[in-house]
Amino acid sequence: MWPVNPRGCWTLFVRESHRFLKVKMQTIVAPALTAVLYLMVFHYAMGNRSVPGLDVPYFDFLIPGLVMMSMLQNAFANTSSSIIVGKVMNVHIYLLMAPLSAIEAIAAFLAAAVLRALVVAAVLLAVLAPFSSLGFEHIALILFYGVCGSILMGCFGIIGGMWSKKFDDMALISNFLIMPLTFLSGVFYSVKQLPPMWQQVNNFNPFFYLIDGFRFGFIGVGDTNPYTALWVVRISTLICMGACWYLWQIGWKLKE
Amino acid sequence: MAELALHIDGLTKSYNNGKQALKGVSLDVPAGSFYALLGPNGAGKSTLINILADIVRPGDGSISLFGHDLFADRAWCKRHMGVVPQEVAFDPFFNPREVLKITSGMFGVKPDMTWIDELLGRLELTEHCNKNTRQLSGGMRRRLLVAQALVHRPPLVILDEPTAGVDVELRRRLWDFMRELNAAGTTILLTTHYLEEAEELCDHVTIVDKGTVVADRPMRELMRDVAGRYLWLSYGDDFVLTQEDEVALSAFQPRTNGKGVSLTLRHVEGAASSFHAAYEAAVTRFGPPQDAGVRQEDLEDVFIRLTHENDDKVNA
Numbered sequence: 001m002w003p004v005n006p007r008g009c010w011t012l013f014v015r016e017s018h019r020f021l022k023v024k025m026q027t028i029v030a031p032a033l034t035a036v037l038y039l040m041v042f043h044y045a046m047g048n049r050s051v052p053g054l055d056v057p058y059f060d061f062l063i064p065g066l067v068m069m070s071m072l073q074n075a076f077a078n079t080s081s082s083i084i085v086g087k088v089m090n091v092h093i094y095l096l097m098a099p100l101s102a103i104e105a106i107a108a109f110l111a112a113a114v115l116r117a118l119v120v121a122a123v124l125l126a127v128l129a130p131f132s133s134l135g136f137e138h139i140a141l142i143l144f145y146g147v148c149g150s151i152l153m154g155c156f157g158i159i160g161g162m163w164s165k166k167f168d169d170m171a172l173i174s175n176f177l178i179m180p181l182t183f184l185s186g187v188f189y190s191v192k193q194l195p196p197m198w199q200q201v202n203n204f205n206p207f208f209y210l211i212d213g214f215r216f217g218f219i220g221v222g223d224t225n226p227y228t229a230l231w232v233v234r235i236s237t238l239i240c241m242g243a244c245w246y247l248w249q250i251g252w253k254l255k256e
Numbered sequence: 257m258a259e260l261a262l263h264i265d266g267l268t269k270s271y272n273n274g275k276q277a278l279k280g281v282s283l284d285v286p287a288g289s290f291y292a293l294l295g296p297n298g299a300g301k302s303t304l305i306n307i308l309a310d311i312v313r314p315g316d317g318s319i320s321l322f323g324h325d326l327f328a329d330r331a332w333c334k335r336h337m338g339v340v341p342q343e344v345a346f347d348p349f350f351n352p353r354e355v356l357k358i359t360s361g362m363f364g365v366k367p368d369m370t371w372i373d374e375l376l377g378r379l380e381l382t383e384h385c386n387k388n389t390r391q392l393s394g395g396m397r398r399r400l401l402v403a404q405a406l407v408h409r410p411p412l413v414i415l416d417e418p419t420a421g422v423d424v425e426l427r428r429r430l431w432d433f434m435r436e437l438n439a440a441g442t443t444i445l446l447t448t449h450y451l452e453e454a455e456e457l458c459d460h461v462t463i464v465d466k467g468t469v470v471a472d473r474p475m476r477e478l479m480r481d482v483a484g485r486y487l488w489l490s491y492g493d494d495f496v497l498t499q500e501d502e503v504a505l506s507a508f509q510p511r512t513n514g515k516g517v518s519l520t521l522r523h524v525e526g527a528a529s530s531f532h533a534a535y536e537a538a539v540t541r542f543g544p545p546q547d548a549g550v551r552q553e554d555l556e557d558v559f560i561r562l563t564h565e566n567d568d569k570v571n572a
């Protein structure tokens with residue numbers, strides 16, 4: 001089906017945004033608090049010494065990573081929870097009944113996921129930036145990585161939500177895939193500090209490039225060249241959006 | 257021929273577990289009709305409706321709505337039908353008014369607050385419209401489901417057991433509302449297990465059983481031709497129906513009935529029924545009865561008879 005229902009798409013976007021705005025404590029305040037806790041813990045554990053190999057103060061290194069990690073996790077949470085709650089409570093049928101094309105449905109879900117990620121990022125930056133000397137060196141890179149990363153994670157959330165039959169399946173994906181990959185993607189350390197073998201392994205972690213590119217936008221240095229990763233990120237975002245569109249179109253695990 | 261609101265031809269459906277829920281169902285719902293889709297539990301009614309609603313994948317067969325092919329033109333068809341699913345479920349984040357606004361928007365229609373308020377009023381939900389849907393009772397939720405299906409003013413409304421769990425009085429009012437909508441031109445297709453209601457409301461009935469259609473008639477015709485009418489005559493305790501009596505009265509398929517005999521009445525062109533002929537024949541044979549009466553089968557009797565006949569056929 002071709003886009004025919006812009007109002008429907010907008011309504012779904014508003015609905016999906018309402019969902020996280022109605023529970024601000026859980027969706028916005030909690031991630032901010034968690035980030036502040038990390039900062040405190042690392043402050044006492046490591047002090048604000050500079051990161052080996054990159055020569056930036058540790059907080060300047062850590063804060064963009066924390067922000068990006070929260071963005072990714074929140075974008076994923078927004079789409080995945082909406083779809084799995086819908087499936088478990090059987091309210092996803094109203095979405096299937098509405099005259100929304102797959103493109104419109106996916107666009108609305110992703111837009112809401114990006115909005116949530118941006119709101120969380122803005123709040124985190126407002127709270128954390130005073131502890132650092134962060135600049136916004138390459139604002140376009142920051143936005144590109146922030147938005148593309150959120151879209152990617154929103155896509156994973158959609159696919160994960162469709163795949164899951166129950167909350168348990170979803171928890172499995174979140175805890176055993178998303179959490180480790182985001183935690184081990186160089187948020188807390190520079191990969192240059194890792195043994196060579198683990199550096200190799202790390203090269204296969206997609207989140208590593210997202211977080212590194214995002215951070216480069218703030219501090220102007222990174223573990224990789226963010227401009228070479230641009231195309232990889234662009235293409236993988238498009239592929240994931242295409243996959244979501246296709247799966248939605250065929251009603252994968254949504255229709256009997 | 258009148259325009260068809262819904263035309264289904266040879267629809268089949270097998271679920272992933274191999275269960276064949278629909279085995280080639282065909283039905284035509286004329287525009288403007290009040291149409292009953294009846295059948296015992298597990299007959300395939302909800303499967304059919306869920307295929308229309310795009311919740312369940314179809315098997316083979318074709319479906320069109322007001323002449324538009326459902327599978328080729330889903331978006332158009334979805335905008336022109338409102339479906340009340342059998343299962344009641346709501347998003348716990350929203351209250352009834354918000355639910356209706358969201359549904360309207362999703363159907364591409366600017367929320368019309370006058371109509372939404374009217375719906376809430378007609379379905380007696382006004383005083384609950386700011387409660388969270390979780391705080392509604394089962395019957396209230398089902399009424400909200402009905403409101404949701406009507407919010408974009410579809411010309412075809414499909415209701416899958418809309419009155420299950422709704423109390424008697426509200427059920428009546430709900431039906432009055434449906435009748436009004438129907439009078440204003442909305443086509444209504446409904447399933448229900450309250451057969452007296454279906455008999456009273458609907459002008460056409462299709463009965464499905466085990467995924468096949470076992471009857472498809474205008475209600476009046478079905479009740480005239482298929483619903484039996486019996487004349488029973490009582491002749492006291494020592495009445496016996498002999499073999500000869502049975503042969504003599506064979507036109508009326510006589511059966512002993514407690515203290516007397518029961519004769520089947522047929523519809524006769526030009527007369528209301530064969531009542532007079534049956535009565536005469538009985539009086540000629542047995543003399544004047546001590547008591548007499550006519551029993552009319554209702555939709556429930558017809559329903560049970562047809563679905564049992566179907567069971568026998570399937571089992572044979």
Ligand SMILES: Nc1ncnc2c1ncn2[C@@H]1O[C@H](COP(=O)(O)OP(=O)(O)OP(=O)(O)O)[C@@H](O)[C@H]1O
Binds near residue numbers: 276295298303304
């Ligand atoms: N998701 C499913 N997977 C497998 N079989 C199913 C599924 N849904 C329904 N069925 C089977 O399909 C058949 C038809 O079910 P359906 O729900 O359409 O019946 P129904 O006529 O609506 O019955 P009721 O009056 O109880 O609502 C039943 O035998 C049922 O067990």
Ligand SMILES: [Mg+2]
Binds near residue numbers: 301302303342416
């Ligand atoms: Mg059913």
